[in-house]
Amino acid sequence: MASDAPDTRGHFVVRERDGSGRVIAQYDSADELLATTSKRHKTQTRSVDWRSLLSNIFLPEGYPATVSDDYLQYQIWNALQAFCSSLASLFASRAVLQAHGVGNASASATNAILLTILQDVCSRLTTIVSGYYLGTSLYPEAKTYRLLADIFNDVALVTDTLSPYLATIALAPQYPYVVPATDSPLRIVALCVSGASRALCGAVAGGSKAALSVHFASAGERPGDVGDLSAKDGSKETVLALLGMLCGSVIVHYVNGPRETYAVLLALIVCHLATNTMAVRVISMRSFNRQRASIAWEAYRASFDVQGNPVESKPTVLPHTVVSRREKIFTDPSWIGQDSLDHPPAHCTLGVPFAALRGPCTKPNHARLLPLPFKFNPISPFTPHARLRHDALNTRETSAVLALFADEKYVLWYASAASAPLRLRAALK
Numbered sequence: 001m002a003s004d005a006p007d008t009r010g011h012f013v014v015r016e017r018d019g020s021g022r023v024i025a026q027y028d029s030a031d032e033l034l035a036t037t038s039k040r041h042k043t044q045t046r047s048v049d050w051r052s053l054l055s056n057i058f059l060p061e062g063y064p065a066t067v068s069d070d071y072l073q074y075q076i077w078n079a080l081q082a083f084c085s086s087l088a089s090l091f092a093s094r095a096v097l098q099a100h101g102v103g104n105a106s107a108s109a110t111n112a113i114l115l116t117i118l119q120d121v122c123s124r125l126t127t128i129v130s131g132y133y134l135g136t137s138l139y140p141e142a143k144t145y146r147l148l149a150d151i152f153n154d155v156a157l158v159t160d161t162l163s164p165y166l167a168t169i170a171l172a173p174q175y176p177y178v179v180p181a182t183d184s185p186l187r188i189v190a191l192c193v194s195g196a197s198r199a200l201c202g203a204v205a206g207g208s209k210a211a212l213s214v215h216f217a218s219a220g221e222r223p224g225d226v227g228d229l230s231a232k233d234g235s236k237e238t239v240l241a242l243l244g245m246l247c248g249s250v251i252v253h254y255v256n257g258p259r260e261t262y263a264v265l266l267a268l269i270v271c272h273l274a275t276n277t278m279a280v281r282v283i284s285m286r287s288f289n290r291q292r293a294s295i296a297w298e299a300y301r302a303s304f305d306v307q308g309n310p311v312e313s314k315p316t317v318l319p320h321t322v323v324s325r326r327e328k329i330f331t332d333p334s335w336i337g338q339d340s341l342d343h344p345p346a347h348c349t350l351g352v353p354f355a356a357l358r359g360p361c362t363k364p365n366h367a368r369l370l371p372l373p374f375k376f377n378p379i380s381p382f383t384p385h386a387r388l389r390h391d392a393l394n395t396r397e398t399s400a401v402l403a404l405f406a407d408e409k410y411v412l413w414y415a416s417a418a419s420a421p422l423r424l425r426a427a428l429k
Contacts, residue, residue, distance in 0.1 A: 066224030086244020138207030
């Protein structure tokens with residue numbers, strides 16, 4: 001809210017703005033309300049009112065000033081993928097009902113309940129295990145796990161759809177290896193795999209979407225509300241899911257045979273993965289993970305020679321949009337300099353315990369401990385012809401390494417490797 005200073009006669013003007021900075025009302029002393037929004041909107045078409053209403057329902061407060069530049073593109077692709085996923089889930093749901101015995105006179109409700117319990121147990125155990133192993137990786141690798149979550153979801157859809165067919169076959173130890181069967185246990189395996197995959201999807205998607213919500217809300221012209229943004233995203237996904245179910249309820253009436261079902265499901269999954277890939281690719285994260293830090297460092301380090309002298313008038317500092325375009329979605333972030341043509345890539349493991357740092361190492365016998373930051377370059381003295389040793393660091397060498405990194409927040413040393421690429425370990429203080 002902004003106001004103009006009152007004059008000697010007591011006149012004043014007060015302008016009220018929304019979260020994006022737009023004036024929505026204006027007050028003065030002569031007329032209590034100068035309706036810059038309401039009175040003018042009365043003369044406009046009703047479509048503008050509907051557009052404003054939909055914007056307030058589905059877009060975060062203050063849009064577009066309170067979200068990042070990549071928010072709208074991401075939401076468009078995310079809407080398309082949610083619609084495709086909703087359609088595909090209907091075919092999977094129909095197949096699961098058939099696998100539980102719907103339409104089969106010999107099926108038992110008790111067996112269906114026991115199968116549901118077994119599937120739920122697999123899902124819950126998978127959630128616990130995935131949270132333990134993947135919890136700390138979800139925020140820095142949000143783009144990777146955002147796409148991986150939908151891959152797990154598609155795996156669940158495929159196994160659900162195949163479960164009725166798997167109930168009619170069994171594996172044999174001899175040719176033809178697949179034989180006809182009745183109520184095969186492969187159906188149970190498929191449903192358990194489906195439950196585990198869907199649990200992985202939920203665990204991974206929850207963490208990665210939270211990281212993306214923080215990115216969208218904190219990278220705008222002014223700070224946004226993460227809670228409001230998440231709530232509005234949930235509203236959009238709910239509407240898209242409803243539209244997908246309405247369209248799917250019409251399609252499932254005309255797609256009944258196995259071949260038609262698999263063909264439609266394959267097309268939907270391809271569209272689902274393609275739109276998810278596009279959604280992830282348009283995101284330009286402003287924080288560093290290992291891969292983005294490596295890309296930015298490689299470009300910056302190319303501005304200096306081996307001795308650390310600048311070779312350009314101004315060092316190259318890549319903007320976050322360029323770094324994101326060069327970032328690969330599925331890659332091992334421990335590899336540094338994979339795209340460099342000047343030297344082979346190096347492998348660096350972060351957060352190792354101190355015992356692993358002192359363990360047997362592969363190190364050039366003529367590597368020297370030189371001052372930081374540029375003169376200490378463990379990559380430059382490494383040559384394929386250097387004689388390697390595999391013994392652990394002794395007390396004197398350990399003291400020298402700790403003294404070298406005394407002013408740093410990490411300790412870096414060589415790891416054990418018999419192959420040519422350099423491997424490093426980094427212990428964090």
